[in-house]
Amino acid sequence: MKPIIGITCCTDRNLKHYIADAYLSAIRFAGGVPVILPAGSERDLPLLWPKIDGILLTGGGDIDPFLFGEEPERHLGEIEPGRDPFEIFLCRQALLDDMPVLAICRGMQILNVAAGGDMYQDIYSQFQHKVLQHTQQAARSHLSHTAAVTPGSLLHRLAGQSVVKVNSFHHQAVRKVAEPFETAARASDGVIEAIESRTHRFMLGVQWHPEALLASEDQLSRKIFQTFIESCKKT
Numbered sequence: 001m002k003p004i005i006g007i008t009c010c011t012d013r014n015l016k017h018y019i020a021d022a023y024l025s026a027i028r029f030a031g032g033v034p035v036i037l038p039a040g041s042e043r044d045l046p047l048l049w050p051k052i053d054g055i056l057l058t059g060g061g062d063i064d065p066f067l068f069g070e071e072p073e074r075h076l077g078e079i080e081p082g083r084d085p086f087e088i089f090l091c092r093q094a095l096l097d098d099m100p101v102l103a104i105c106r107g108m109q110i111l112n113v114a115a116g117g118d119m120y121q122d123i124y125s126q127f128q129h130k131v132l133q134h135t136q137q138a139a140r141s142h143l144s145h146t147a148a149v150t151p152g153s154l155l156h157r158l159a160g161q162s163v164v165k166v167n168s169f170h171h172q173a174v175r176k177v178a179e180p181f182e183t184a185a186r187a188s189d190g191v192i193e194a195i196e197s198r199t200h201r202f203m204l205g206v207q208w209h210p211e212a213l214l215a216s217e218d219q220l221s222r223k224i225f226q227t228f229i230e231s232c233k234k235t
């Protein structure tokens with residue numbers, strides 16, 4: 001049986017829901033069935049929950065800083081207020097029930113916030129020292145900066161090496177990593193590029209976009225999606 005993967009989507013200020021096809025294709029590539037979960041589904045979650053085998057938290061706009069106890073800074077970008085509460089609800093349920101989660105970019109940040117962590121609203125103005133260019137000016141399939149993988153992590157096993165190259169489309173980043181998460185990769189400037197829980201079946205957040213690297217046969221991206229879908233099959 002193919003696992004059914006609940007996928008979160010963007011909500012814009014006109015209350016439209018949308019998602020890049022790359023996320024759906026990546027789930028299908030790895031052998032899963034993608035189903036989009038619209039924001040505002042909190043009350044329907046008890047009905048949806050038994051029907052899904054894993055969750056993919058996708059990228060998107062910025063996160064409302066109120067959720068980690070801050071006022072909006074000057075360099076905060078467009079937020080998705082309709083989306084945050086549903087995703088936090090989803091993350092907390094997944095943490096409790098050990099539902100496999102793959103969290104990409106914004107998804108990794110909201111997963112950490114849901115666990116009680118916080119984040120930089122804008123790394124360029126808030127990081128303690130000079131940062132790399134994390135908003136690459138190149139195609140989504142281009143690998144623009146390196147990330148050092150934490151020895152002994154799940155990500156390290158998937159990568160099979162201690163330094164990987166990743167694409168980068170973010171100006172926000174995880175700051176305080178909350179339990180049960182641990183840092184799984186860092187860019188050379190110290191920006192956290194991946195987090196994972198070692199006490200769950202599969203709970204991995206990456207700051208980059210592996211769904212955009214499948215067509216170029218990036219081995220780590222394939223491994224990430226395949227291992228995620230594999231772990232969703234075990235009940």
Ligand SMILES: [Mn+2]
Nearest residue numbers: 134168187207
């Ligand atoms: Mn980056």
